Amino acid sequence: MTSPAKFAPLKNDLILRAARGETVERPPCWIMRQAGRYLPEYHKVKDGRDFFETCRDAEIASEITLQPVRRYEGLLDAAIIFSDILVIPQAMGMKVEMIEGKGPHFPEPLRTKEDLQKVLSYEVDVIKELDWAFKAITLTRTKLNGQVPLFGFCGGPWTLLVYMTEGGGSRLFRFAKEWINKFPELSQQLLQRITDVAIEFLSQQVVAGAQILQVFESWGGELSYEDFKEFSLPYLKQISEKVPRRLLELGVKEDIPIIIFAKGSWYALDELCNAGYNVVSLDWLWDPREASKINNNRVTLQGNIDPGVMYGSNEIITRKVQKMIEGFGGGKKNYIVNFGHGTHPFMDTEKIRFFLEECHRIGSAK
Numbered sequence: 274m275t276s277p278a279k280f281a282p283l284k285n286d287l288i289l290r291a292a293r294g295e296t297v298e299r300p301p302c303w304i305m306r307q308a309g310r311y312l313p314e315y316h317k318v319k320d321g322r323d324f325f326e327t328c329r330d331a332e333i334a335s336e337i338t339l340q341p342v343r344r345y346e347g348l349l350d351a352a353i354i355f356s357d358i359l360v361i362p363q364a365m366g367m368k369v370e371m372i373e374g375k376g377p378h379f380p381e382p383l384r385t386k387e388d389l390q391k392v393l394s395y396e397v398d399v400i401k402e403l404d405w406a407f408k409a410i411t412l413t414r415t416k417l418n419g420q421v422p423l424f425g426f427c428g429g430p431w432t433l434l435v436y437m438t439e440g441g442g443s444r445l446f447r448f449a450k451e452w453i454n455k456f457p458e459l460s461q462q463l464l465q466r467i468t469d470v471a472i473e474f475l476s477q478q479v480v481a482g483a484q485i486l487q488v489f490e491s492w493g494g495e496l497s498y499e500d501f502k503e504f505s506l507p508y509l510k511q512i513s514e515k516v517p518r519r520l521l522e523l524g525v526k527e528d529i530p531i532i533i534f535a536k537g538s539w540y541a542l543d544e545l546c547n548a549g550y551n552v553v554s555l556d557w558l559w560d561p562r563e564a565s566k567i568n569n570n571r572v573t574l575q576g577n578i579d580p581g582v583m584y585g586s587n588e589i590i591t592r593k594v595q596k597m598i599e600g601f602g603g604g605k606k607n608y609i610v611n612f613g614h615g616t617h618p619f620m621d622t623e624k625i626r627f628f629l630e631e632c633h634r635i636g637s638a639k
């Protein structure tokens with residue numbers, strides 16, 4: 274084990290306190306995909322390079338991670354390491370390309386039992402395969418100099434199974450659905466392997482310098498309630514249970530908050546609030562009041578403005594921020610501001626600034 278690097282003391286721990294359920298002076302703010310294509314400085318640094326190449330270059334990845342924190346200085350309460358959920362399939366021996374303007378592409382998706390056996394027989398050495406990710410985290414945390422906490426993250430097992438079997442984004446989920454319905458046991462084996470890798474990956478991200486974690490189960494809403502309980506929830510629970518244990522083994526003494534974002538899994542909110550996570554992130558389909566009622570202060574909720582509101586007028590942004598924060602009980606307890614999903618490439622950086630300023634203003638009101 275590498276000894277944990279020494280980092281500057283944290284100056285803003287608002288999000289860590291909110292995630293742990295403490296009462297705070299205002300709700301912490303960050304945005305999924307806060308680094309990326311809506312920022313002109315992202316394109317400048319990326320300079321036409323391959324997406325995964327930029328992730329693997331610690332200097333570039335750390336620079337891109339810091340861009341939104343710098344641009345919105347004092348408005349963002351966390352940074353999230355610039356990487357992707359598909360680095361786990363890569364670590365498991367699969368080839369993944371990012372096609373400009375189209376998205377991820379797996380040239381050899383899992384379609385047969387033999388394909389699956391090949392992946393299952395591949396010995397994954399997380400430290401070795403994802404060494405570049407840990408280096409990027411350590412460098413980013415050093416450069417952040419304690420300004421805000423740094424997020425580590427990974428994809429949810431079901432979401433990664435979708436990409437690994439479909440070979441990219443999907444509308445019908447034909448192959449993923451075929452796997453879980455035709456070969457449920459084999460699908461469970463794959464989900465278990467992904468989960469094992471995810472647990473080690475998240476834990477090692479903390480050793481490298483991550484101070485808070487999020488699991489993105491972005492395709493949760495493609496499963497029926499019954500299937501969610503069979504093919505997603507048990508693995509999400511394993512992650513929340515086993516990461517803290519692994520962290521103790523690795524000598525990490527701090528209590529690291531973990532967030533679950535299971536997009537579209539509205540039917541499972543009650544279960545997700547009991548799944549061992551500190552925070553449950555909500556998409557914009559939720560009425561904050563209804564979600565808060567179901568949660569009943571068990572965990573901190575995160576979200577959930579429709580990202581599309583950023584295309585609106587300032588008056589409408591103000592009104593929707595007001596509704597959101599009020600709906601989550603004023604935002605001083607059990608609440609973190611976020612979008613209901615990520616930023617879009619076409620968004621206006623100044624609208625996002627206005628949104629963040631309004632969250633600060635309205636969230637600080639007595």
Ligand SMILES: Cc1c2[nH]c(c1CCC(=O)O)Cc1[nH]c(c(CCC(=O)O)c1C)Cc1[nH]c(c(CCC(=O)O)c1C)Cc1[nH]c(c(C)c1CCC(=O)O)C2
Nearest residue numbers: 305306307308309353354355356357358376377489491615
């Ligand atoms: C499903 C998913 C992926 N990746 C991710 C998810 C879960 C969140 C979600 O549901 O959106 C997570 C992710 N992807 C990226 C981050 C970086 C950190 C951040 O949030 O700022 C994070 C946390 C960078 C990225 N990941 C990707 C980009 C765009 C790459 C480019 O510059 O062309 C970025 C900045 C590419 C990517 N990566 C993925 C897709 C489907 C795509 C293509 C579609 C798209 O372009 O939005 C897989």
